Amino acid sequence: MRSLSFFSTLISTTLLVTQVLADAKEYTLNVGNAYIAPDGFYRSASVANGQFPGPLLSATKGDSMKVTVNNQLSDSRMRRSTSIHWHGIFQTHNSYNDGPAFVTQCPIAPGNSYTYDINIGDQAGTYWYHSHLSSQYVDGVRGPLVIYDPDDPHKALYDVDDESTIITLADWYHRFAPDLQAEYLSPNNTLSREQLPDCGTINGIGRYKNGPTVDRAVINVEAGKRYRFRIINASAIGLFRFSLEGHSFTVIEADGVNMVPYPANYLEISPGQRYSIVVTASQAVANYWIRAPLLNGSGNNANLDPTNVFAVMRYAGAPVAEPTTATGFASGTKLQEVAIVPLENPGAPGLPVNGGADKVFNLAFTLQGGNVAANTGVMWKVNGRAYQPPSVPTLLKVLSGASTNDDFDASENSFVIASGDVVEINISGVNNPHPFHLHGHTFDVVRQNGVANYVNPPRRDVVTTGPGTTTIRFKADNPAPWILHCHIEWHLEGGLAVVFVEDPDGQRNDPIQPSLAWENLCPIYNALAPELQ
Template identity: 35%
Template sequence: MNNNNHESLTDIEDVTIESCEGCSVPCSTHQVYPSYLKINQELPLQGTVKPFSKHVLISTGKIDWQAHIEDEHESLASHLAKVINVTNGSDQKKNETIDKGSKKPKILITNSNRKNGDYDPLISNGDDVLLFPDNIIIRHVSPKHAAEFRNQFLCNKFGRGDDDLIQKNPSPTLPVTFTVEKMLYKSVILICSHKRRDKRCGVTAPLLKDEFDKVLKNKGLDVDSRVDNKDGIAVYMTSHIGGHKFAGNVIVYCEGKGIWYGRVTPCHVNLIIEKTVIEGRIIRDLYRGGFVQALVSPTPLWNQNLIESRASEPKTNTFNLVLKKVNLAPDGFTRIMSTINGQYPGPTIEVNKGDRIVMNIRNELEDPTSIHAHGIFQKGTPWFDGVPGQTQCEIPSDYEFTYNFTVPDQVGTYWYHSHDLMQYVDGIVGALIIHDPDDPYKAEYDEEILVMLTDYHHTEAQILLNSFLTPERDVPDNGLINGKNNYDCSKAPPGSTCVDNAGLAKFEFVSNKRYRLRIINTSAFSAFFFSIDKHVMEVIEVEGTYTKRNKIHRLPINVGQRYSVIVTADQSVDNYIMRSEFQKKCMPDGAISLPVVTAIVHYDGAPEDSVPKDIPWTDFLEECIDLIPETLQPLYEEKVPEATREIIHEIAFHKDSLGIDKAFINGSTYVPNLISSTLTKVFEGTTANLPASENAFTFNTFGEVVDIYFINTDEGEHPIHMHGHQFWLLGIGNGTVVDKTALNTVNPIKRDTSTIPISGWSALRFVVDNPGVWGHHCHMWHMQVGLVMQLIELPDEINKLSPPEEWAELCQLKRY
């Protein structure tokens, strides 16, 4: 395939698919499918493809095969199936999207109607194999050489830990020399035509093939129109690839990536050629998944190719994110949720250290919005921090805005979310992972697993916020792990839609493998204790800082915090409970009845449906407080500079002049300015006129070292997050007097979110070195009642920066 003509295929093009150029309604230009075909038009397509890392396409010259190609006696497919763990779509469960757990993407094997090249049957007898995304043709692979083919082309190329393929299935033959050629095609288009597997494919495929052939020939792009087939676009029929109900299924291989479309009709063919093959874009409304799926798919599907290439050169990663409201039922209770790309949690963003992140946001909510990359410093781009009233004006409904920033000096576990009112509580959240090519622990784990914890409400957040301002504060209805849990529908209000046993998240373990769990608490209010029955965890990262390894059983994690732990699958083959326990002492009294939030850890080889034994760790941990400092020691010691300035923030809660419960910092409750932003005022030179209610603190000296002491007079704990920085956590304690003799200035941990204890204090230190306006606030309910500060850092340096025009234009727009 030619790799010189396209940009990345991670862009998504919004298109209208109800009609096409040259069509009338109903369409009279193109062939249409018979009305008796039952093709699902309701379920969302995105995320309905099982992750796969390789596609083995076998040339057979046929257009139909046995229902299961691995059952064809003495065929290459049958022999490959014996020596490889195959994902060929046959085991996809009915009526469900793929559960994005921890299992590594496997290998897709299909037959095709491609004819084999010429060969002498006296010398060689076998089928040509096209291998994607390697973009190579392996000539005349004999069934008897299947194991050797696997060893040479499929092992050690798609992730650590796959040497066991060879160990479990050693090649029975001597090494074979295969003839390998590079594909000359610009693109390969595959159409599922497996009639004996499902008649829908047998009907749709010939119509699609005719239309692709016609369009490509008219454009001079068909293989036969090119000299030696070079740069032509090949179209082949293929056996079952999964998801009959979404026929027609089409895979486009281009630029070493695979784009899998569903519900394709002849009306879409020209669009696919123009947008995907020629322009290098993905058509959102047809997109099911593929090799680039991890960039735009529901969490926690990992981009295995990206993980393998962590040492690659920095690049630009583009993510197209549509914010819209849909009806979802994460725990079986249906409610309107605000989502990213129609899914919850939102897509996982994965990049490498040094990369550029481009987030194209389209706001289809009925309200204005913004997006904040939680924990990202935004050095040189403070206008992309995503806080209305502080760093930007809101993005109006039915409007598009782009966040464009780099991560030159950060690695670790982060997340992104709406920072507008309480929208993220309604679902606008996603993980953001920055891989480290120099990860000091990369030899200590085999795979990564994303674990997102949250409390969960069945009522929209703005309604909840109104009740939160009263003494009778609502508690969550439930908790979720990776967007899943069960709910007792007998508790649901009359008239609501609720289904029992909606399903728990499941994480796949393989005995003796080691897993890095990246754990994120995206709650509105709740702290948790996280654990896995009978499995020990070793903490290795907190919020972008590597830590010394320390074994624990239960991990306290408050709102906005992130940890990485290593877990070894060293227990007997069985099912185990993953737990996220509410820390109920930090919550209103009604939380006492909340159950433990659970998920399933399933060992390969264990019964799928067996109920795990209830074997929780019983270690006592104090609630409403972070891990003790002895457990969080930085891996790399750093000299902590002496402070040159001290600031004291006293936190109190009481009623304001209207009788509403509010949070006060040194007597002032924060009120955001949603007409402009503090950063705008810095550029205008008018920050001297900021009212006291904006809780702004200015730092003019580069390199100034600031100690902030929080004195909490409230009966609740507060997870405080600092934008634009990490800080050294020097200490915490009880009472309202900071014990400066107890501060750790030798090897304190560096992080961006820490908990101020109930009726206690905390001390943190940071260096003034990042020009911008940075929020410093409680996560997240208390932010809405005023527990917010603004750090105006180096205003003279800010004025040397040049914000984009699109950012300034936001403040000129009507946002409602």
């Protein structure tokens, strides 16, 4: 790996210029263990700053952001190293701070710290952060991240947009993630049964069958005001159907991308996805149900009531109580993911035909159930091969000279693409919904549910695939290795991922290179006893 001394002045200058032009937001996340009870069941969890979800991290478009992660994890029943991914942030010229363990960094060892210098650039919108080491975020390391835009093209549509209007949907488990993961991937799981949560939560509060009656989360509103609700699905598997009793809304953002306003009565949101909706508090002063039932909640967890996921929208002056009306269910106009239209610069790169790109990748996914006789566990395979994280991070291999597909382990599922390539990816072989997330980019969804659109297709960073083939496109303009993976956590751990190694020479020749602190992550982690990793 090249010496970094040459670049220290350039990095310092870049940071100085950034801070002159914008505010420098600095945060600290103490990632440790705490006993919490989001649904009334107390368990040890891995959380940021002692809470679930973690604290809001926010900035204004154009700001710089530094987040120091102090690893204080000590509970041996869960992973004790960590890494944090900033979901939806492109990290241009900054891939080493993207966060996925063994793709762009080694994990942060217990008792150690690392400061993520996050390149926000011109992005604004609704994002989130979560652990990206194995299945650790299932145990609680996840929280909201919002970049506000003073010049938001939709700002005339709403009056209130602050921390009080963020709605984080998440599933919650009573058991520890390593145990759940081992059970799911076991050879004994011959039917590939999913690991379902014990409850769904809204802003960190939920209920499970026969559990205590935990007070619902409350969103406070005032009659006559218009609110921008930022909805984040921070789940490991949960697919939610979101609606508001007695209130329709207008969807204006999907995954950090401004949309042509879309009036609707309800929407479905997959793990990793985010939406902004505008709601007018136009009804009588009262309490109203916020409904978010889990759609994939039938299965093998007796604690889970997938229909019992509610919060309360409380008008000023209403009683401090739950609504007196029946909980009801979503009806009316549904947001159709395939019909989302980006507000700015619509249109997919490449030619407006199937295959009209520089590189076309056909990714066929298959599921292999556990096999006791063969002693093989559950695996999700991409073109016949399950992704396995390498022992040396992919980015470190690139910086050390890796330039072709053959320079990476076969199990890394890595594909090299050139600078400027228009990349088309055909995802097939999945029948049930799978949310696929691409790091480092948004993409245009040019085919979904049998509908092709090259003129103004949906643009986002998580797409819900299946049934049939889903096709996405992006332009290779951000040199780095970027992982594309299913955001159902158990499927990722089973191998449902590939890595696009974008412009290796561009990555090596970038004047902004990893810091000494980043370089030290691997030797510190590699020296740990296995139980501390």
